[in-house]
Amino acid sequence: MTGRVSGVCVEFVVGSRRERVVIPEITRTQIVQYAGASGDYSPLHTDDPYAVRAGYQGVMAHGMLAMAAAERVLADWVGRDRLVRYGVRFVSPVWPGDSLHAAATVRAVREEPDGGYVDLDVVTTNQDGATVLTGNASARI
Amino acid sequence: MGAYAFDVEAGHVLAFARAVGDEQLAHDVPIPGTPVPVTFPAAAVQFDPTHMRGLRPSGALAATSSTAGGSVLHAEQEFEYFAPVHVGDSLTVTEYEGASWRRQSRRAGTLTFHEILRDYRDVTGELVLRSRMVLVDTEFPVSDEGDRS
Numbered sequence: 001m002t003g004r005v006s007g008v009c010v011e012f013v014v015g016s017r018r019e020r021v022v023i024p025e026i027t028r029t030q031i032v033q034y035a036g037a038s039g040d041y042s043p044l045h046t047d048d049p050y051a052v053r054a055g056y057q058g059v060m061a062h063g064m065l066a067m068a069a070a071e072r073v074l075a076d077w078v079g080r081d082r083l084v085r086y087g088v089r090f091v092s093p094v095w096p097g098d099s100l101h102a103a104a105t106v107r108a109v110r111e112e113p114d115g116g117y118v119d120l121d122v123v124t125t126n127q128d129g130a131t132v133l134t135g136n137a138s139a140r141i
Numbered sequence: 142m143g144a145y146a147f148d149v150e151a152g153h154v155l156a157f158a159r160a161v162g163d164e165q166l167a168h169d170v171p172i173p174g175t176p177v178p179v180t181f182p183a184a185a186v187q188f189d190p191t192h193m194r195g196l197r198p199s200g201a202l203a204a205t206s207s208t209a210g211g212s213v214l215h216a217e218q219e220f221e222y223f224a225p226v227h228v229g230d231s232l233t234v235t236e237y238e239g240a241s242w243r244r245q246s247r248r249a250g251t252l253t254f255h256e257i258l259r260d261y262r263d264v265t266g267e268l269v270l271r272s273r274m275v276l277v278d279t280e281f282p283v284s285d286e287g288d289r290s
């Protein structure tokens with residue numbers, strides 16, 4: 001099925017894929033920056049001694065930061081005003097120093113009474129190839 | 142918790158875009174009508190009048206201390222849009238609890254899940270977005286190996 005996205009014709013074919021590095025290196029500064037912008041000041045993200053006492057190697061990045069980074073792949077491909085659903089599971093923690101690579105793959109293209117939709121699978125991996133986030137999204141086309 | 146107003150401010154969207162590395166939105170203050178990043182409405186908590194008063198978080202983010210011995214972690218997140226959200230929109234947010242359930246994990250012991258929902262309505266009262274957050278209270282800290290849950 002072909003959809004018109006932001007004035008450009010885009011063909012969505014089951015199995016087609018977009019991917020890229022969305023964060024080359026997570027830094028503690030970026031975690032602080034995300035805490036400030038989002039309002040999520042959980043000590044697991046902002047207080048290193050607290051995170052160590054809780055049994056972790058130190059602060060971890062917000063899962064929502066990884067989710068937002070992966071969303072950019074969807075936004076670039078289908079357009080934000082067309083996304084109707086985006087859901088993820090946070091599979092493994094993301095640590096300072098990690099590099100995040102996100103990929104979106106077309107799982108289905110379907111016709112509904114109110115128009116066409118594309119369903120996409122989303123996965124984000126770190127520099128070791130470990131999955132940190134899996135999910136899916138749907139968009140109008 | 143009560144409902145609160147969430148005005149989608151351009152500077153807030155810009156700060157969010159820069160924090161998540163959004164190259165397109167990070168250049169300039171976005172003009173009214175610009176679609177916001179899909180996960181941006183999670184930042185609505187900034188507008189909860191009780192949030193971080195006395196350095197204490199509100200709503201779902203208040204549940205940061207485990208009651209089971211491990212940690213409270215964000216397990217799942219979903220955004221379902223019924224209409225796009227744009228810079229300049231005025232929304233009203235209502236947060237409420239959903240389902241709760243338990244299961245066992247080899248990595249983190251007994252897991253207790255809590256579902257927290259947020260409805261975002263426009264000035265006419267129409268539902269434009271529902272977000273669903275699942276928090277998990279773990280018995281032990283979570284290791285890197287394998288599946289988090």
